[in-house]
Amino acid sequence: MAVVVYIESENGTPKKAGLEVASYGRALADAHGVSLVAVGFNLTDHERLNVFGVDKLYNIDTQGGVHFDVERYSEALAQVATKVSASLMVVSSSADGRYIGPIVAIKTDAAYMSNVVGLPSQYGPLQVKRTCFTNKAFNETQSTKERVVLSLSSNSYGLHEKPGTAEVLSGDYPVSSNSLKVESVEKATDKVSIADADIVVSGGRGLKGPENWHLIEDLADVLGAATACSKPVSDMGWRSHSEHVGQTGKPVASNLYIAIGVSGAIQHLAGINASKVKVVINSDPEAPFFKAADYGIVGDAFEVVPVLTEKLKARMQ
Amino acid sequence: MNILVCISNVPDTTSKINFKEENTAFETQGVQFIINPNDEFGLTRAVWFQQKVGAKVTVVNVGDASCEPILRKCLAIGADQALRVDLQPKDGFEVATQLAAICKKESYDLIITGRESIDYNGGMVGGMLATLLEIPYVANCIQMDIASDEVSVQREIDGGKESLSATLPLVIGAQKGLVEEKDLIIPNMRGIMQARQKPLEVVPPEAAAPASKVQAFEKPAEKGPVKLVDAEDIDGLIDLLENEAKVL
Ligand SMILES: Cc1cc2nc3c(=O)[nH]c(=O)nc-3n(C[C@H](O)[C@H](O)[C@H](O)COP(=O)(O)OP(=O)(O)OC[C@H]3O[C@@H](n4cnc5c(N)ncnc54)[C@H](O)[C@@H]3O)c2cc1C
Numbered sequence: 001m002a003v004v005v006y007i008e009s010e011n012g013t014p015k016k017a018g019l020e021v022a023s024y025g026r027a028l029a030d031a032h033g034v035s036l037v038a039v040g041f042n043l044t045d046h047e048r049l050n051v052f053g054v055d056k057l058y059n060i061d062t063q064g065g066v067h068f069d070v071e072r073y074s075e076a077l078a079q080v081a082t083k084v085s086a087s088l089m090v091v092s093s094s095a096d097g098r099y100i101g102p103i104v105a106i107k108t109d110a111a112y113m114s115n116v117v118g119l120p121s122q123y124g125p126l127q128v129k130r131t132c133f134t135n136k137a138f139n140e141t142q143s144t145k146e147r148v149v150l151s152l153s154s155n156s157y158g159l160h161e162k163p164g165t166a167e168v169l170s171g172d173y174p175v176s177s178n179s180l181k182v183e184s185v186e187k188a189t190d191k192v193s194i195a196d197a198d199i200v201v202s203g204g205r206g207l208k209g210p211e212n213w214h215l216i217e218d219l220a221d222v223l224g225a226a227t228a229c230s231k232p233v234s235d236m237g238w239r240s241h242s243e244h245v246g247q248t249g250k251p252v253a254s255n256l257y258i259a260i261g262v263s264g265a266i267q268h269l270a271g272i273n274a275s276k277v278k279v280v281i282n283s284d285p286e287a288p289f290f291k292a293a294d295y296g297i298v299g300d301a302f303e304v305v306p307v308l309t310e311k312l313k314a315r316m317q
Numbered sequence: 318m319n320i321l322v323c324i325s326n327v328p329d330t331t332s333k334i335n336f337k338e339e340n341t342a343f344e345t346q347g348v349q350f351i352i353n354p355n356d357e358f359g360l361t362r363a364v365w366f367q368q369k370v371g372a373k374v375t376v377v378n379v380g381d382a383s384c385e386p387i388l389r390k391c392l393a394i395g396a397d398q399a400l401r402v403d404l405q406p407k408d409g410f411e412v413a414t415q416l417a418a419i420c421k422k423e424s425y426d427l428i429i430t431g432r433e434s435i436d437y438n439g440g441m442v443g444g445m446l447a448t449l450l451e452i453p454y455v456a457n458c459i460q461m462d463i464a465s466d467e468v469s470v471q472r473e474i475d476g477g478k479e480s481l482s483a484t485l486p487l488v489i490g491a492q493k494g495l496v497e498e499k500d501l502i503i504p505n506m507r508g509i510m511q512a513r514q515k516p517l518e519v520v521p522p523e524a525a526a527p528a529s530k531v532q533a534f535e536k537p538a539e540k541g542p543v544k545l546v547d548a549e550d551i552d553g554l555i556d557l558l559e560n561e562a563k564v565l
Binding site: 067068070071074094095096098099100101102103105106107110111112113114115127129131132133134135136137138139140141142143144145151179180181182183184185186187188191192193194195196198199223235241242244247248249255256266267270273276277279280290291292293294295296297298299300303304307308311312315 | 330526
């Protein structure tokens with residue numbers, strides 16, 4: 001018996017989402033009294049996994065494949081899970097984590113539960129709390145299968161250290177034929193993504209036009225934050241679709257979400273509500289965002305934001 | 318080309334979410350149901366292929382009779398025919414199992430699901446369906462083109478996008494980007510009239526069990542009031558974020 005976790009990585013280094021999943025997996029393994037088996041691909045820097053109590057790491061060498069390869073990765077995860085008789089498998093809620101989770105579930109005859117927000121409320125049958133209705137509610141979901149794949153909401157468990165030493169095993173699980181082939185990847189390497197960010201700075205229609213986005217970008221730069229926007233902002237082409245957050249855009253579960261010139265429509269709030277602390281800067285005291293926020297400033301973004309950025313910059317130095 | 322678009326019936330995005338029967342069921346009273354927005358982006362792309370290359374577009378829903386109005390709407394938007402698997406599903410696995418049975422009866426070149434439904438947010442139907450059918454799946458699909466048997470697709474990834482080549486048959490998880498908001502088709506009178514004549518077939522479900530069940534729903538705790546900081550007192554805000562919220 002074992003708990004299997006999928007360690008996502010970037011250039012050979014485990015990502016924070018991967019470490020959170022390892023940390024969560026450790027707690028599950030302890031609850032069951034079983035070992036924690038991690039599966040990673042082409043990891044060069046896996047010492048950090050020791051900090052989070054991984055017992056065994058299958059570090060799979062994909063022979064030069066540099067991109068996430070859903071067919072190969074899901075097959076490897078499923079085979080390792082079968083080999084170690086995994087009862088629980090955990091992936092993160094990143095784009096790749098959510099992609100691979102349901103596929104691995106079918107390959108291993110497991111139930112799949114996404115958006116899990118904490119440790120199980122019950123083991124045997126496994127029951128977890130997860131978000132639904134795009135963060136407008138939670139549900140307690142129980143598995144009717146013996147095996148379960150969980151996708152953990154980011155920042156919902158956190159990193160809990162439990163030092164140990166992982167036994168590192170190699171291996172490869174090639175698939176007979178790949179029908180999907182990655183041709184190219186476009187990714188801003190100098191910016192943190194919304195999914196990975198601890199802080200997200202978001203702009204709405206209140207910013208009046210794309211030429212004013214330096215307000216958002218400068219603040220985000222100082223904070224090491226990702227930038228996001230409301231739906232109309234991306235629909236009008238002021239910002240790229242990849243920044244659109246909310247019910248029909250990306251979900252946000254950051255530690256801090258700063259909304260500037262965003263009214264706080266129900267569809268926007270639904271998508272960002274999982275963030276821990278919300279700050280709103282809006283000139284209209286009646287804007288619905290004030291009901292959802294923890295901290296707020298009623299004021300003109302064009303005046304408030306530059307001062308905030310300058311003061312934060314001074315503080316960081 | 319034969320396209321199947323899988324449609325979920327979900328509460329309108331402005332709906333107030335309430336529960337009944339001691340928080341074990343969703344209160345549908347007073348709730349307006351719509352085509353799941355991600356599915357609608359997919360359907361719109363399918364109708365585009367129908368108009369450009371003569372693809373045949375079938376829509377399918379796994380649900381009870383209350384889902385028929387949205388299937389009629391899909392027909393009014395342009396789908397050629399509709400299927401309804403007569404079952405109130407308990408989880409995404411059950412939906413995927415029923416859809417797999419449909420796909421084994423008739424062969425589809427392209428199967429489109431939404432990235433996720435906005436009610437249960439399971440995000441599993443597309444990936445499970447593809448795996449059950451042993452064909453590939455592209456999640457978070459934001460672009461798709463087909464030239465003879467060559468398919469090029471784009472997948473949104475965290476912080477960017479990935480371009481892939483693929484082959485048919487294929488399952489994709491649709492979202493905004495596959496078509497834009499402005500491309501969505503608002504049915505006109507002619508479309509609505511035609512939809513009444515188009516076939517909507519009710520199919521009995523296969524015997525299959527769900528993989529999970531919802532035990533109870535819960536609403537998030539009421540939030541305390543916002544702490545307002547004066548627009549002149551930016552230091553005050555920084556202090557609160559640093560020392561009270563501890564997020565800096
Ligand atoms: C099916 C559906 C799905 C949707 N999904 C999403 C979604 O996923 N995400 C999303 O964001 N929206 C979504 N929407 C749209 C949503 O309903 C709102 O229209 C949208 O969120 C509003 O965007 P906004 O806050 O940028 O603009 P507005 O509502 O126009 O708000 C602009 C705000 O800026 C403030 N402002 C103006 N000038 C200043 C200034 N100088 N300084 C400070 N503040 C200023 C104003 O007071 C106002 O509150 C969806 C809608 C539908 C129907």
